[in-house]
Amino acid sequence: MSNNLEDLVSHLPYRKVTTQEWVTDILRTAILKGYYQAGEPIETAELAAKLNVSRMPIRIALRELAKEGLVAMEPHRKPVAARLNPDEVWKICDIRCELEALSIRKAISKINDDHLKQLFSLVRKMDNIKDIDEYIRLNNEFHNIINTLSGNEFLLGMINQLRNNVERYLRVYLFNYRGAMHSANVDHHEIIKAIETKDEKLADQVIRQHLYNTTSKVSEFLEQLNGR
Amino acid sequence: MSNNLEDLVSHLPYRKVTTQEWVTDILRTAILKGYYQAGEPIETAELAAKLNVSRMPIRIALRELAKEGLVAMEPHRKPVAARLNPDEVWKICDIRCELEALSIRKAISKINDDHLKQLFSLVRKMDNIKDIDEYIRLNNEFHNIINTLSGNEFLLGMINQLRNNVERYLRVYLFNYRGAMHSANVDHHEIIKAIETKDEKLADQVIRQHLYNTTSKVSEFLEQLNGR
DNA sequence: ATATTTGATCTTGGATCCAATTCCTGATTG
């Protein structure tokens, strides 16, 4: 793994509540940002030393993230950063389609001009950005606005968890195909258009297409990465 | 809480792997079966003593179940058995509709006569049963067959988690309205009919209606329970 | 009398220690 975890730690703003939470957040972003590659074992002792805490909060954090699908744990085995194959990415896509479609349908009636302005601003920024991390951050914020407006906190949580599960792969994909970053953004313009006109059916359709598009690219990329 | 947890422990068949898993399973069924009422604090020290283990595996189990939505935890506070209000039950219903509809659509093409026979047999048993726990067990098995056939293990997991979140309330409701048990079963007959004819659209519709029906009753019951 | 503050007790969170299991290496046998 890349060993500039210390970097991540120092740059992560945090109001400490419990060490468990702190460690969990650090580990989550570490995995999402690719400090651990998919399938790579996570050395708890090493991590404990680096973060200057005991093994206990690490163990708890690992289980937390295992439940979120970011870590794979088996009894008496080293925990590893979770790995997805193209099949699984598609299965997650199927679920996300239903959930995000539901979410945008719910959100559409509650959206106002202020939200639209925010969404516009985000898309405009994404159009001109170079940095991948920043692009993903803005992208997440874009979808978060919509999914929060759905008013269903369970739905929001589940969607975000699924988004996290594929984020790592999206990041690696974007890193290899820089152009894809901006081509994905045309979908966002369409989503805004659908929301603007309060066209539930169109929004439903557009968001599904958006997910399908990115999943195709990511899973395709994954396949050639796995060399078959 | 009811203190016949020992009962549950002794009657639960188990091949022990780790104590964590064991405790998690026990606690989960304990909560699902209503040994802890919604909102009731869970005394970890007491539990540890009863199960004859240290507090450690209990802590881990509690966090596990917190992630599943069965326990509510806040830092430095006693964990409590999660509680849902009618609003939340409906929010979960909205999600389940999409997921279970997707699931049955996926399953329908893979179903064969053998599966149908199993489903039939389960429904017939449910028609004649008196015991609520047994009814719920059969009901879960019925839906599990369908959801497993979807071929999407993530979907299966999410659906089961959501089902668990409302199971407790369903159980209490059924306990108060015995008749409801068999009236819910007419939906199952319809589901089978839709599956039999491989009518995806009908199946989608019927399963949504089924979920809507039980949610209406449960949330209505919950409202009058909360006294308003 | 009520409200606020302070202190004692209880409970959770974190560290450390010990036990049990796995993994890896080397030796032994076919």
Add this chain to the structure above:
DNA sequence: CAATCAGGAATTGGATCCAAGATCAAATAT
């Protein structure tokens, strides 16, 4: 020479101990 078995090192799981925060009650002040 390969394969299997055994033993030791490493790592996870579980128990215990200690610290930090929360709760509750009593006392004091307004």
